[in-house]
Amino acid sequence: xxxxRYLEDVEVGSKASFGRYEVTREEVIEFASKYDPxxxxxxxxxxxxxxxxxxxxxxxxxxxxxxxxxxxxMGELGRSGMGSPGWDELRWLRPVYPGDVLRVExxxxxxxxxxxxxxxxxxxxxxxxxxxxxxxxxxxxxxxxMRRRPD
Amino acid sequence: xxxxRYLEDVEVGSKASFGRYEVTREEVIEFASKYDPxxxxxxxxxxxxxxxxxxxxxxxxxxxxxxxxxxxxMGELGRSGMGSPGWDELRWLRPVYPGDVLRVExxxxxxxxxxxxxxxxxxxxxxxxxxxxxxxxxxxxxxxxMRRRPD
Numbered sequence: 001x002x003x004x005r006y007l008e009d010v011e012v013g014s015k016a017s018f019g020r021y022e023v024t025r026e027e028v029i030e031f032a033s034k035y036d037p038x039x040x041x042x043x044x045x046x047x048x049x050x051x052x053x054x055x056x057x058x059x060x061x062x063x064x065x066x067x068x069x070x071x072x073x074m075g076e077l078g079r080s081g082m083g084s085p086g087w088d089e090l091r092w093l094r095p096v097y098p099g100d101v102l103r104v105e106x107x108x109x110x111x112x113x114x115x116x117x118x119x120x121x122x123x124x125x126x127x128x129x130x131x132x133x134x135x136x137x138x139x140x141x142x143x144x145x146m147r148r149r150p151d
Numbered sequence: 152x153x154x155x156r157y158l159e160d161v162e163v164g165s166k167a168s169f170g171r172y173e174v175t176r177e178e179v180i181e182f183a184s185k186y187d188p189x190x191x192x193x194x195x196x197x198x199x200x201x202x203x204x205x206x207x208x209x210x211x212x213x214x215x216x217x218x219x220x221x222x223x224x225m226g227e228l229g230r231s232g233m234g235s236p237g238w239d240e241l242r243w244l245r246p247v248y249p250g251d252v253l254r255v256e257x258x259x260x261x262x263x264x265x266x267x268x269x270x271x272x273x274x275x276x277x278x279x280x281x282x283x284x285x286x287x288x289x290x291x292x293x294x295x296x297m298r299r300r301p302d
Contacts, residue, residue, distance in 0.1 A: 035215035037222055038232065050233060059235060060215045064186035067211050071188055081189065082201060084210060084243065091237035 006149040007111060007121040015107045019069030023057060025098035031061040056095035062102075062138050063090070066129050069104045082120060082145040090140040094131070101132040109141070113148065120145055157300040158262060158272040166258045170220030174208060176249035182212040207246035213253075213289050214241070217280050220255045233271060233296040241291040245282070252283040260292070264299065271296055 032041035036058035039046030044054045057065075074081060096102065110124035122143050129138040183192035187209035190197030195205045208216075225232060247253070261275035273294050280289040 031215075035219045037219075038225075038234075040234070052234070058218070059237075060211065060218050063214065064182075064211045067209070068186045068188075074189075083189075083191070083203070086210075086240070086242035088241070089237070089239060090241060092235065 007113065007146040008149045010108055010111050010123050012108050012111055017105045018073040019102065019104040021065045021069055021102040023096055023098055023100045023102065025055065028055060028057045028061065028098050032058050036060055052095050054097060056097055059092040062092065062096050062129065065102060066104060066138065082147065084142065084144050086143055088141040092138055094135055094137045096137050102137065103130055105130065119148055121148055158264065158297045159300045161259055161262050161274050163259050163262055168256045169224040170253065170255040172216045172220055172253040174247055174249055174251045174253065176206065179206060179208045179212065179249050183209050187211055203246050205248060207248055210243040213243065213247050213280065216253060217255060217289065233298065235293065235295050237294055239292040243289055245286055245288045247288050253288065254281055270299055272299055
């Protein structure tokens with residue numbers, strides 16, 4: 001994404017692969033304790049009674065870790081990023097376990113100038129998150145707002 | 152949701168209103184520092200240059216706070232809850248600011264036994280999150296898996 005600063009710099013079909021997030025047991029439990037204290041996110045014993053089998057990260061933790069990798073990858077883009085109105089079709093495809101190492105692949109599917117606000121537009125992307133075995137653990141379609149290039 | 156333990160106990164159209172989450176500046180900055188370190192989530196000065204106006208919570212933090220209110224509300228339901236395959240149409244409708252107090256409203260829109268796994272099914276719900284001024288700040292359509300009542 002080097003040199004990408006404005007909506008006009010984003011090309012449909014452009015792909016990126018980035019990130020390396022080591023999932024630790026300590027962080028899985030810390031996040032779940034605060035935000036998603038379901039038993040299978042907190043103890044191996046409880047998780048063994050579910051399809052998780054052993055302690056697994058909250059799906060919201062996976063979203064949060066993914067966001068961190070995306071922000072770290074933004075670089076110049078961050079200057080023109082204006083947040084997001086939302087994400088679609090969020091799917092947790094496989095459990096994320098302590099010890100996993102996550103990475104991200106993105107592909108831009110649509111670039112759309114705003115109809116109502118001439119100075120901004122939206123970038124639609126498909127985001128996929130993989131573990132160290134290249135198994136997809138999460139997919140989602142993101143919408144990001146960006147500034148348009150000043151005249 | 153008293154007495155709701157199995158898929159068969161969930162009625163389409165049933166509504167719930169619950170939760171009280173006080174958003175603190177300290178927690179907004181802590182979450183954003185770890186998972187979404189975009190400037191408008193970290194400092195009032197940077198946020199003043201955006202539509203946020205002042206420091207605002209990461210959308211993922213709002214998801215996480217919402218999840219906490221939902222888990223706290225699960226009660227008996229938690230025993231049969233089996234996690235979620237995903238959420239759809241996640242929308243951040245208004246900024247969430249330090250000092251806000253969030254609450255949740257849910258409505259069950261569909262209850263569907265699994266075709267492939269006779270012992271489980273899915274509950275589809277619309278979730279809306281409001282601030283203390285009863286303004287919607289987030290909406291999303293959730294899918295939750297539940298056990299069916301044993302024969």
